[in-house]
Amino acid sequence: xxxxxAYGDSRRSFLDQFLNIFVALLLLSELIAVLGIVNTLxxxxxxxxxxLGLVRAVGLSRPQAMRMVTVEAVVISVFGALLGVVVGxxxxxxxxKALKDDxxxxxxxxxxxxxxxxxxxxxxxxxxxxxxxxxxxxxNVLQAIAYE
Numbered sequence: 763x764x765x766x767x768a769y770g771d772s773r774r775s776f777l778d779q780f781l782n783i784f785v786a787l788l789l790l791s792e793l794i795a796v797l798g799i800v801n802t803l804x805x806x807x808x809x810x811x812x813x814l815g816l817v818r819a820v821g822l823s824r825p826q827a828m829r830m831v832t833v834e835a836v837v838i839s840v841f842g843a844l845l846g847v848v849v850g851x852x853x854x855x856x857x858x859k860a861l862k863d864d865x866x867x868x869x870x871x872x873x874x875x876x877x878x879x880x881x882x883x884x885x886x887x888x889x890x891x892x893x894x895x896x897x898x899x900x901x902n903v904l905q906a907i908a909y910e
Contacts, residue, residue, distance in 0.1 A: 792882065795842060796890045803835055803894035807901075814898055815906020828895040835891035836884055843883025847876050 764772070807814065814827060822830075851871065858869045 788879075792886060795839065796886050799835055799838055799887065799890035800893060802838065803831060803891060804897070806834070807831065807894045807898045811901060811906045811909045814901045815903050815909065818901065818903045819907060824899040827901070828899045831895040831898045832888060832891040835894070836887035839883045839887030839890065840880065843880050847879060851876070 818824075818827060854871075855869060858866055
């Protein structure tokens with residue numbers, strides 16, 4: 763027979779393991795998101811070859827072209843992270859309200875973790891932009907203008 767404290771510890775241990783699985787799945791989804799952002803930016807740079815050549819011809823420098831692609835990646839990734847945090851928080855609130863009769867009455871939002879995930883989204887955007895930004899900066903101006 764377990765004491766109340768021992769029973770609470772065993773349930774807490776189970777929930778901690780469950781939470782660790784969710785965090786692992788979140789990290790896997792972040793990896794998939796990075797690949798998606800890289801793919802989107804690579805296609806964007808490829809489709810906008812002529813545009814990149816024209817803006818480079820009128821004075822956009824290579825670092826500015828890289829910065830343009832990087833900002834685009836950060837906007838995409840932060841928007842995705844923000845959308846995920848908002849939808850996830852909303853679903854969490856809905857689950858707590860739905861399980862109110864089953865004894866789940868407290869709602870605790872991990873503000874530090876949510877902020878960390880948003881910051882991680884911005885960092886992932888910068889990392890995902892490296893290869894497409896280099897490709898955009900290396901675009902030959904004359905060939906890009908004559909592209910199509």
